Amino acid sequence: MRIAVMGAAGRMGKALIEAVCQAEGVKLSAAVVQPGSSLVGADAGELAGVGKLDVRLVEKLSDAKDDFDLLIDFTSPETTMSNLDFCAAHGKKIVIGTTGLSDNQTQHLAECAKQTAVMFAPNMSVGVNVCFKVLDLVARTLGDDYDIEVIETHHRHKVDSPSGTALRLGEVVADALGRDLKECAVYGREGQTGARTQKEIGFETIRAGDVVGDHTVLFATEGERIEITHKASSRMTFAKGAVRAATWLAEQPSGQFDMQDVLGLR
CATH class of the missing domain: 3.40.50.720 (NAD(P)-binding Rossmann-like Domain)
Known part of the structure; x- marks a missing residue:
C-alpha cells in the first residue's frame, strides 16, 4: 500500500x-x-x-x-x-x-x-487505547463514589488544551457513568471555587519542556486512590x-x- x-x-x-x-x-x-x-x-x-x-x-x-x-x-x-x-x-x-x-x-x-x-483517533498509541478499555471497566465498577480527575502534561509547543487524549479519557469515563462530559467537565480551578461537586470530572493541564505526552486518570475517595497512567517517551x-x-x-x-x-x- x-x-x-x-x-x-x-x-x-x-x-x-x-x-x-x-x-x-x-x-x-x-x-x-x-x-x-x-x-x-x-x-x-x-x-x-x-x-x-x-x-x-x-x-x-x-x-x-x-x-x-x-x-x-x-x-x-x-x-x-x-x-x-x-x-x-x-x-x-x-x-x-x-x-x-x-x-x-x-x-x-x-x-x-x-x-x-x-x-x-486523538491518540494512536496502542497502550493508550488499552487504557481506554480499562478505564471503562474501572469507572463502571467504582461508580459515583469516587472523585475523578484527568491530568495531562505535554511539551511547551502544543497548541490545544486539554489534549485530545485527555478529552477522550474524560469521555470514556463519563460514558461509563452515564454522564455528559460537556455538562460535568471542569477545566482548571482558581480562587474560591467552593467544594467539589460529586459528579464533576476535572481536567488539569501542564505545558512544559519536551514532554511527549503523559496522561493520568485519578479516582479518589476517602481512604484510597487509584491512578491509571500512560507515559509516552517517543x-x-x-x-x-x-x-x-x-x-x-x-x-x-x-x-x-x-x-x-x-x-x-x-
Missing part, C-alpha cells in the same frame, strides 16, 4: 516516515510540506534520517494525487479538513491523528466517511500505531473508525 505523509518536515511527520519505512506491506510514496517551504524537492527519507527513498517533498497534496492510496495526517484542524475533502473526492483513504477538531469539523468528518474510509509510539491503523484501514471500503476498531477492542 502506498502511503503519503502530511507535514513531513515536522517532528511527527519525520517519525511517521520512519515508521512507514520499518513496517511491512506499506511504502512511502508521497510526502507533503508547507507551501513555500525551502525543503520542496528534497528527499523525504534523507530529511527523516532514514536514507534516500527517492520520494521528493511536495507542497500540495494535489501534486501527489496519483502517487498514494492512503494519507496519514497529524497536522492542524484546518489543513486536515482540506485534506479530508481531497481524499473523499479522489477515493483516497485517510488516517487522522490531528487533535483540536471542533464539533462542526467532527461532523464533517463523519459525512466524508460515507465516501471513503476514515480512521480518526513519538514513534504514535507513528507506529498510525501505520498499524493504515494497514487495517486498507481493507475497509468506507466508514469512520478509530483505534478501538483497529485493535479489536469493541
Whole structure:
C-alpha cells in the first residue's frame, strides 16, 4: 500500500516516515510540506534520517494525487479538513491523528466517511487505547463514589488544551457513568471555587519542556486512590500505531473508525 505523509518536515511527520519505512506491506510514496517551504524537492527519507527513498517533498497534496492510496495526517484542524475533502473526492483513504477538531469539523468528518474510509483517533498509541478499555471497566465498577480527575502534561509547543487524549479519557469515563462530559467537565480551578461537586470530572493541564505526552486518570475517595497512567517517551509510539491503523484501514471500503476498531477492542 502506498502511503503519503502530511507535514513531513515536522517532528511527527519525520517519525511517521520512519515508521512507514520499518513496517511491512506499506511504502512511502508521497510526502507533503508547507507551501513555500525551502525543503520542496528534497528527499523525504534523507530529511527523516532514514536514507534516500527517492520520494521528493511536495507542497500540495494535489501534486501527489496519483502517487498514494492512503494519507496519514497529524497536522492542524484546518489543513486536515482540506485534506479530508481531497481524499473523499479522489477515493483516497485517510488516517487522522490531528487533535483540536471542533464539533462542526467532527461532523464533517463523519459525512466524508460515507465516501471513503476514515480512521480518526486523538491518540494512536496502542497502550493508550488499552487504557481506554480499562478505564471503562474501572469507572463502571467504582461508580459515583469516587472523585475523578484527568491530568495531562505535554511539551511547551502544543497548541490545544486539554489534549485530545485527555478529552477522550474524560469521555470514556463519563460514558461509563452515564454522564455528559460537556455538562460535568471542569477545566482548571482558581480562587474560591467552593467544594467539589460529586459528579464533576476535572481536567488539569501542564505545558512544559519536551514532554511527549503523559496522561493520568485519578479516582479518589476517602481512604484510597487509584491512578491509571500512560507515559509516552517517543513519538514513534504514535507513528507506529498510525501505520498499524493504515494497514487495517486498507481493507475497509468506507466508514469512520478509530483505534478501538483497529485493535479489536469493541
